[in-house]
Amino acid sequence: MPNLPLGIPSNVEKYFYNRKNGLVKIKSFLNTLNQNVANQILITGNRGVRKSFLLKKLLLELPEDILTSYIDISNLYGIQKGNLTEEQIMQALLENMNSSLRNDDDTLKKKIQNSIKDLILQIKNKEYDFKDAGSVFGVGIPDITDDYQKLSKFVMEYPQKIVDSSKGKIKGFVIVIDEFQFIGELESPEAFFWLIRSFTQKQDNVSYIFTGSTSTTSEMVNKLNGITGAFGNRMIQFNLDPFTKKETKNYLKERVNEIKFTDEGLKRFYKCTIGYPAYINSFCNMMSSSILYDENEVIHEFYQKLEQIAVKWVTIWSSLSNQEKDIISTLVENKSLKWNELIKKLDFSESTVRKNLIKLKNKGLINHHNKIYNVEDYMLSSWLKNEKDKNGFYPS
Numbered sequence: 068m069p070n071l072p073l074g075i076p077s078n079v080e081k082y083f084y085n086r087k088n089g090l091v092k093i094k095s096f097l098n099t100l101n102q103n104v105a106n107q108i109l110i111t112g113n114r115g116v117r118k119s120f121l122l123k124k125l126l127l128e129l130p131e132d133i134l135t136s137y138i139d140i141s142n143l144y145g146i147q148k149g150n151l152t153e154e155q156i157m158q159a160l161l162e163n164m165n166s167s168l169r170n171d172d173d174t175l176k177k178k179i180q181n182s183i184k185d186l187i188l189q190i191k192n193k194e195y196d197f198k199d200a201g202s203v204f205g206v207g208i209p210d211i212t213d214d215y216q217k218l219s220k221f222v223m224e225y226p227q228k229i230v231d232s233s234k235g236k237i238k239g240f241v242i243v244i245d246e247f248q249f250i251g252e253l254e255s256p257e258a259f260f261w262l263i264r265s266f267t268q269k270q271d272n273v274s275y276i277f278t279g280s281t282s283t284t285s286e287m288v289n290k291l292n293g294i295t296g297a298f299g300n301r302m303i304q305f306n307l308d309p310f311t312k313k314e315t316k317n318y319l320k321e322r323v324n325e326i327k328f329t330d331e332g333l334k335r336f337y338k339c340t341i342g343y344p345a346y347i348n349s350f351c352n353m354m355s356s357s358i359l360y361d362e363n364e365v366i367h368e369f370y371q372k373l374e375q376i377a378v379k380w381v382t383i384w385s386s387l388s389n390q391e392k393d394i395i396s397t398l399v400e401n402k403s404l405k406w407n408e409l410i411k412k413l414d415f416s417e418s419t420v421r422k423n424l425i426k427l428k429n430k431g432l433i434n435h436h437n438k439i440y441n442v443e444d445y446m447l448s449s450w451l452k453n454e455k456d457k458n459g460f461y462p463s
C-alpha cells in the first residue's frame with residue numbers, strides 16, 4: 068500500500084508535488100519587499116486544499132535575506148484549551164520571529180537574537196518592561212502604561228526594526244499566520260486586525276500572509292479585509308483551488324504509479340476526492356496495487372474506507388461540543404437552512420444557537436451565504452451521512 072503523508076511531512080521537499088502556479092504568484096507579491104513595498108496577503112481555501120503545505124514550501128524557497136516566521140493559531144488555541152488571548156498570539160509571534168534569526172554565523176542576527184532571549188523570558192513572566200530592549204535597535208521604547216499596548220507595539224515593530232538595523236543585509240520579513248480564523252475566538256478580533264493594520268501601514272519591509280480554512284465570504288475574512296474590515300480590501304486576497312483533474316492524474320502517476328485505474332475509475336476517484344490532496348493521499352493509502360480500479364471499485368472502496376479518508380474530520384468532530392454537533396447534523400440532514408428554519412429544528416435558545424454558529428463559522432465548519440447556513444465541507448457531510456445510513460445515528 069502507498070504511504071503518502073497525511074499531515075505536513077517534515078521533509079517538505081520530498082513530498083511536495085510541484086504545482087508552481089500558487090508559489091510563483093505568492094513569490095511575486097513578496098518580491099516587492101526588495102523595493103521597500105510590503106504587500107499584505109490573504110489566502111483562503113477549504114480544509115485539506117494544500118494551504119499550509121504550500122506556505123511551508125514557500126518559506127523554504129525564499130532567499131536568505133528574507134526572514135520568515137510561521138505561527139498556527141489553532142495550535143495556540145488548542146494549547147490554551149480554547150482560551151485564546153491577544154498576549155498569547157503576540158508572544159508566539161515574537162518567539163517565532165526570534166527563532167527565525169537562526170543561530171548561524173551571522174553576527175548581526177546572533178546579536179539581536181541573544182538580546183531578545185531575556186526579553187521573551189520577561190514576557191513569559193508577564194514583566195512588560197522593555198526599556199532595555201530598546202537599545203537593541205538603538206531606539207527608545209516609549210513609556211506606555213498599558214502592558215498589552217507595550218507588548219503589541221514592541222512585537223509589531225520588531226520585524227521592521229530588524230530589517231532597518233541590518234543596514235541592507237536583510238531585505239524583508241515574511242510572517243505567516245495560519246488558521247487565522249481562530250482569531251475570531253478573541254473578545255475583539257476587529258481590534259486585533261486593526262492593530263496589525265495600523266503597524267503594517269507604516270512598514271515597508273514586513274509582509275503578513277494570513278491563511279485559514281474559511282470561505283472567501285466568512286465573517287473573519289470580512290473583518291480582516293472586507294470593505295469595512297481592518298484592511299478594507301487592501302490585502303491581496305485569493306482562494307487556493309484544489310488540484311485539477313489533470314493535476315490529480317499526474318500526481319497519481321508520479322507518486323503512486325502502482326495504483327491502476329480505468330478511465331471511468333479515475334474520473335470517479337476525482338469526484339470522490341474533489342482534487343483535495345488531503346483526501347487524495349488518505350484515499351490512496353487505502354488502495355491496493357493488485358486491483359484495477361474501475362468506477363464500481365472506486366465507489367465501493369470510497370464508502371468502505373470513508374472513515375479513514377475523512378480522518379481529519381473524525382478528530383475535529385470529536386472535539387466539538389454536543390450543541391455544535393447538533394447544529395451540524397441538523398444542517399447535514401436538511402442540506403441548508405435559513406436562520407428561522409434552523410432555530411425551529413433545534414431545541415436550545417436563540418442566543419445559544421447564535422453563539423455556537425459564530426464558533427462553527429470561525430472553525431471553518433459552517434458557511435453563511437445569502438442568509439442560508441450550510442456545512443462548508445463536502446467530505447464532512449459525506450462522512451456524517453454515511454455514518455447515519457450505516458448506524459442509524461450520527462457519531463457521538
Ligand SMILES: Nc1ncnc2c1ncn2[C@@H]1O[C@H](COP(=O)(O)OP(=O)(O)OP(=O)(O)O)[C@@H](O)[C@H]1O
Nearest residue numbers: 073074083084114115116117118119120280344345
Ligand atoms: N503540493 C502538494 N504536494 C503533495 N502533497 C500535498 C501538497 N499540498 C498538500 N499536500 C498534502 O495534502 C494534505 C493537506 O495539505 P495541507 O495541510 O497543506 O492543507 P490545508 O489546506 O492547510 O488544510 P487544513 O485547512 O486542514 O490546515 C497534507 O497531507 C499534505 O501532505
Ligand SMILES: [Mg+2]
Nearest residue numbers: 118119120245
Ligand atoms: Mg493548514
